[in-house]
Amino acid sequence: xxxxxxxxxxxxxxxxxxxxxxxxxxxxxxxxxxxxxxxxxxxxxxxxxxxxxxxxxxxxxxxxxxxxxxxxxxxxxxxxxxxxxxxxxxxxxxxxxxxxxxxxxxxxxxxxxxxxxxxxxxxxxxxxxxxxxxxxxxxxxxxxxxxxxxxxxx
Amino acid sequence: xxxxxxxxxxxxxxxxxxxxxxxxxxxxxxxxxxxxxxxxxxxxxxxxxxxxxxxxxxxxxxxxxxxxxxxxxxxxxxxxxxxx
Numbered sequence: 545x546x547x548x549x550x551x552x553x554x555x556x557x558x559x560x561x562x563x564x565x566x567x568x569x570x571x572x573x574x575x576x577x578x579x580x581x582x583x584x585x586x587x588x589x590x591x592x593x594x595x596x597x598x599x600x601x602x603x604x605x606x607x608x609x610x611x612x613x614x615x616x617x618x619x620x621x622x623x624x625x626x627x628x629x630x631x632x633x634x635x636x637x638x639x640x641x642x643x644x645x646x647x648x649x650x651x652x653x654x655x656x657x658x659x660x661x662x663x664x665x666x667x668x669x670x671x672x673x674x675x676x677x678x679x680x681x682x683x684x685x686x687x688x689x690x691x692x693x694x695x696x697x698x
Numbered sequence: 699x700x701x702x703x704x705x706x707x708x709x710x711x712x713x714x715x716x717x718x719x720x721x722x723x724x725x726x727x728x729x730x731x732x733x734x735x736x737x738x739x740x741x742x743x744x745x746x747x748x749x750x751x752x753x754x755x756x757x758x759x760x761x762x763x764x765x766x767x768x769x770x771x772x773x774x775x776x777x778x779x780x781x782x
Contacts, residue, residue, distance in 0.1 A: 583782055597781065598706055600774055603758035604781075628781060640782050660782060666760065668774070669781025670706035683707050686778035 550612030550624040554605045556631040559641050568623040568645050575622050577652035580643040581660055587635035593676045595684075597639065599630045600668035611662040619655040621646050626659060628669060661694045700767075704745075705776035708752065711745035721767075728754035729763035731773065746775070753778060 551567070553559075561580060569575055585595050612624050623645040633639055640663070644655035665686075673681030703716045725734045732749045735742045746752055754761050755774040767773065 599781070600703070600705055600755070600758070600776070603755055603774065606758050607760075664782035665779060667781050668705065668755070668776060668779055670777065671780045672706070683777070684780045686780050690782075 547613070547616050548621070548623050550609060550616060550626065552605055552609045552612055552625075553627045554599060554601075554608070554630060555627065556629060558629070558638060559627045561641060561643075564625050564627065564641060565643055568625060568643055572622075574647065575645045576647045577649040578643060578645050579649070579652040579656040580641070581656050582638055583640040583660075585633045585635050585637050585639055591675050591677070592635050592673055592681075594632045594634050594674045595639075596632050596672045596674060597630045598670045598672065599628075603668050604628065604630075607667045608663060611659060611666060614662075615644070615655045615659045618658065619644070619646065619651040621651060621655045624655065624659070626663065628663070628667065630669065632674070658697055661690070661697060664690045665694045700770055701772045703772060703774045705774065708745050708776050711741060713741050725767070727764055727766055728756070728761050728773075731767060732763070732775070735775075751777060 561582060565578055565580060569578060608626050612626055615621060616624055621644050625643045627641040629639050642656050642659045644652045646652040671684040675681045699718045699720055701716060701718050704712050709715050725731050732746050732752055736746050753776055756767060756770045757772055
């Protein structure tokens with residue numbers, strides 16, 4: 545059996561979850577489970593005007609594709625879509641989408657979870673804060689918790 | 699000549715996004731490259747003073763600091779990633 549190819553997009557424009565989900569499931573009767581994750585731009589302190597996402601063009605897409613191919617092979621996924629946005633993104637807007645499809649729920653949950661854990665620590669994106677008061681914001685720091693989340697798959 | 703590309707605060711501190719450099723023969727690994735770059739000026743030293751915080755990609759694939767740069771056409775240096 546040949547592995548399905550993941551659908552990977554790195555883009556500034558927004559995405560639509562239901563459109564992307566239907567693209568994976570339309571016309572198929574073998575899929576029993578669809579698990580999706582959407583990551584949003586969050587502003588806990590109420591001081592953020594936007595996050596600016598910088599990426600490494602070319603490598604960002606290639607790295608997400610490498611992770612996606614691993615997820616498909618490891619969890620026998622029937623389909624996988626990952627979309628990551630770059631550029632300025634306001635609080636409440638969508639940043640990242642992962643959808644995994646499989647015959648049963650566990651593989652779909654695990655596939656989407658694996659995908660996000662690796663994407664956060666390996667895909668070349670960096671977030672910089674822009675503050676409402678116009679002062680220069682900081683680069684968001686990487687979290688040890690994200691490394692630990694990834695390491696559970698090893 | 700090898701193309702070097704920098705991202706996020708590494709790019710900001712060095713003051714440019716990319717450049718082409720002729721690397722000396724003794725620069726054999728990603729770690730050697732970081733050590734060499736810190737000798738090129740204050741801005742490089744400032745960007746790369748904590749080598750363990752610097753991630754390296756050769757031809758757009760992650761490498762460890764002890765891996766060789768053999769066949770490198772493009773080398774990326776950047777901080778730990780914070781996407782997702």
